[in-house]
Amino acid sequence: MSPDLATIRARLSDRRAQLLAHVASLEADLGQPMEADFAEQAVEREDDEALDRLSRVELAEIGQIDRAIERIDQGAYGVCIECGEPIAPARLAALPEAAMCMECATGR
Known part of the structure; x- marks a missing residue:
């Protein structure tokens, strides 16, 4: 693997690790119990929907990164x-x- 590809692979791996950590944090936030107050629950549900969407976007990016790393490893990058x-x-x-x-x- 050329030094440039090794650098790109390392950057992709670092980004992947950052995204995985953030997704884990989002999932922990989503797992928190709801407030007793119904008005607060409505706000929390909206927040949870936004966090869920963000998590799905980040998981999709992780998939793209995984495929890019595979292409590097296979010599097709x-x-x-x-x-x-x-x-x-x-x-x-x-x-x-x-x-x-x-x-x-x-x-x-």
Whole structure:
């Protein structure tokens, strides 16, 4: 594995660990008992819905990171999974877990 790929893999792994820790924190918050006051319960339910949505978004990002790490390990990182062309370095710098080139990602 080239030094650049090793660095990218390490950054992805670090981001994955951060997301997992945050998801665990969100799940702990969601597991807290409700207040006795009905008005407070309504606010807590809204908060719980927002936390649940955030958790789902972060879990999806973890999945994208896992697939990017697999592509690195398989030697396929930086190659579009749709067309097989290289993904622009600027795109990978901005979104290291990108699996598609801009053309395929935008459907052009």
